[in-house]
Amino acid sequence: MALLAALLLLATGQTLPANAAPDNATLELSKVVTGWAENTTVRPGQSFGYTLELSCNNSNFGGCDDAFLLDPIPAGLLLDGDSAAIKVTGSGVATRVRIEAPQTVRVDVINDLGDGKVGMAHGTTITVVVPVRVDPDLAQSASGTPIINTATADATNAPNEEASFPVKPEVPIVTAAVPAKSFDPEGGLASTGVKTTLKAQAANGSNVSVDAITITDPADPTAKPFQHLALTGALDVKLPDGAEHVRVDVMVGGAWVEGTAGPLPAELPDSVTPSDVEGIRLTFLSTDGPDIAPGATGSFDLGLVSRPSIATSGPIVNTIAATVTVGETTSTPGTTTATYTPAAADIPVAATKTFTPDVITAGKQSTVALTATNTSSHTLETLTITEPGSGANPLADTLTFAGWATSGVQWPNGATGLTVTYQVERDGEIVTVTEAADTPNTLPAAPADGRVIGFTATYSGAIVPGAEAKLPFTVSTDAAQAVDLAKHPNDIVVTSVAPGGYAGSTTAADELTTYKRRLDLEVGKKISPSSIVGTAGEDVVVRLTGHLLPFPQSTTEATTVIISDPADVAADAWYDSFAPTRIASTPVPTNATLTVQYFDGTAWHDVEGMVGLTGGVPTVDFPATVRDSALGIRFVYESTDGLAPDTRLAPNLGFELRATATEPFTAANCAAASAAADLVEPADAASPCPTITVSPEGTGPGGGAPVTIDKSWASSTIPQRLLAGTTVTLSWATHRSNLGKVVVSDGAAPSAATLPGSAFNSFDLLSIPAIWPSDDPLIAFDRVARVELYSLSRDAWVAKTGDPCPQGCDGQFPGVTLSDAERADTIGVRLVFEESPTRIDRIQNDPEAPAVGSGVARSLPGQSRPLKLTMRLRDELRKSPSGAPEPVLYSSLLGTRQPGEVPNDAGVTGWTDPTGSPVASDRDEASITVTDVPRPSSSTRPGAAARWPSHRRAPRSRTSGRRPAWCSRRPTPPLRGSTS
Known part of the structure; x- marks a missing residue:
């Protein structure tokens, strides 16, 4: 190619460009299908590969510049894959493969030839395999005509080269018809006279033109779809391209009645009634040879109307058949199916x-x-x-x-x-x-x-x-x-x-x-406590409840609800023994008012200051007139909006035992309730009648002590000579009201003279842990007035140094810890309890809280109040019988009983008048036993064994969780003769 260009330039008198190269190289190109001869027969869809071989010759100038190969795939063949499917081989040869439209394979050789040139080096060869397949849709008319594939190779310094290889396609004749069918609409009411249109068509699916296309409906004459759907006679036909005539045949009485072929419009045979038709067959005809080309489609639309039998037919499945004819050959029928669905007239809703x-x-x-x-x-x-x-x-x-x-x-x-x-x-x-x-x-x-x-x-x-x-x-x-x-x-x-x-x-x-509009309610009553001491002024709380029963027991709102105590003011003697003192924490519904009334023996009267109350009513004392003369109290709730069903009312009354009723007796107290509303019959509730027992004066409930105490040690034994700690619990209670002062002590009556028989001869008091309302709920209503220690040196009660009481002990007790000097001198301890001056602030909404002015809080039956003391076993007796130092040993007589047994007593005393004489007292005693500790073999100390653990932790307080102040991580044994 380069040499040819140079000769043309010289012939025309032009000079060769400086960068133009003459044809100084040659290319050699060959193309084959491995193992095949030329014009080998191939069939549609068959795959094979062309093998191309390209060589370069240029011994003097180095190579073939910009060499490339083009292989355009001819019509009738398809490139089988992308560029990755094209395989190129050749030793030391670099190539680039790409596919250019349409179906052209290009392979560039890109070896470095020096002087900025690329191409194919002298003496090198590449082999390229191009995969192809015969077009599956190759027209039958192409059968026998060779398909020639020609490839071209070229370079800028070499003439181009071509190579070809022919194959001969063989396309067999295929005849087929492709039918299609539908109903429009696809269903209708299952009743007579409903119309639909049958739509049928058939295409020439052959690879040759045909003489005729035939559509037969139904394909199976025994199916008889037209026994439920009758022809109306309307027939709309479209001829396929290449056809000029159509013939309509119909089946009547099981036999075909042939029509006459002719141009459109198509018509049924003259002698046939449309409703008698059991099947139909249309044949589209070419009158001048096989001119109906592949893909040409003929169709017809046939009007149908439902017969009476449609009501029970169910879905109608209809299959048609189609064939093509060319010469004497008729194709195998192609079939397709459509379904017409009759539907009941009723539809769901x-x-x-x-x-x-x-x-x-x-x-x-x-x-x-x-x-x-x-x-x-x-x-x-x-x-x-x-x-x-x-x-x-x-x-x-x-x-x-x-x-x-x-x-x-x-x-x-x-x-x-x-x-x-x-x-x-x-x-x-x-x-x-x-x-x-x-x-x-x-x-x-x-x-x-x-x-x-x-x-x-x-x-x-x-x-x-x-x-x-x-x-x-x-x-x-x-x-x-x-x-x-x-x-x-x-x-x-x-x-x-x-x-x-x-x-x-x-x-x-x-x-x-x-x-029906109605009211129903229930009333409840509880007396707390159920047993009291026969002492004038003893406090009692009566808790009343009124409940408008929920719907449907009550079906309307009550405008008035009255809760009365007692149920029968004429027959109840409760008020002869108990005087009403107060309303105790009584809530009032937000849409109601409360008026409190009393019965004086003749009529009901409003209590002064207790008319039209709203919201929460705190504890309020009754006037003296009510206290003295009332024979009944009632609570009148009124609501303009109405109190709804399931409303609960809870009035509470405080009483005190009259001075004329201190003898032992048992009394019942009944309650009643009523409700009313406009246009509704009033409702009354049954009367519950709880009782209260009054015990003899000077006793507690059931005849027990009016104040009680119980003493216990945390354990029944304690080891000697280890400075072991323990806890004493004093569980005390008051079972009557109006005690102005209560003293709880340990021991019960300490003195220097009685010390040898006291636990304080063997134990030191280290601390009194805190008492919170979580430990003792009643302390919230009391205060500790003072803490007193019994001094051995003074032989008298003395105030605790740094006593936080009473200022820091209202409603609680923060606890105290004894100093070293106090521990050495204390042989007894007591706490003085009195009513909290701020009790009213803590009563809140608890009607059973002790009344203001009723003294130290009264314990309920079975309820006790804990007071704990943290104690430590001494190493030596505080005061020995001989006066000389004496160790505290399991074998020593530590009291008045058995060796090693340490007795201890505690007491509780109550006064109504804190400055007068006590009115009640109780004491209790409990012992703890000192046990032996085996002596280490190296011990030379006289007496029982002494072991000093190097890392012993003291027990934690049960109330505070802290170790007692006396505890150190490494306790040191006291010197002999020490009193601490």
């Missing part, structure tokens, strides 16, 4: 009806929710709700239509309009009034004159499948209902209409129950 609430008091209202839903697959023309349905009509009798609800209205999706036809009762006559709405989700107003006793609401438009209508309204009930319980059953009818004669209908029902 859903309805619901609910009353909310469905159980109410006569005179109140309920909301009625109606829904209608298109549950069919059809788009509806109308959806209708009729209220009431075919059953009883409560709207004309026991229920009253009170208007549409203000929310929850919903039109079904697709509805464009709503008409409501009301049935209205006017002056004894029933008239209809129709109103319309065209704004979605609105309802036309009901007639204002007359009573609506029913309605029919019809939505119109294109109401889609799944659309739901919601129609809520309100009904009122008769407040003057005479029967105790009335039921109001009610149903609706929902209907739907869809194009084509489809319709649906269903019903829904619900029942509203109404109760």
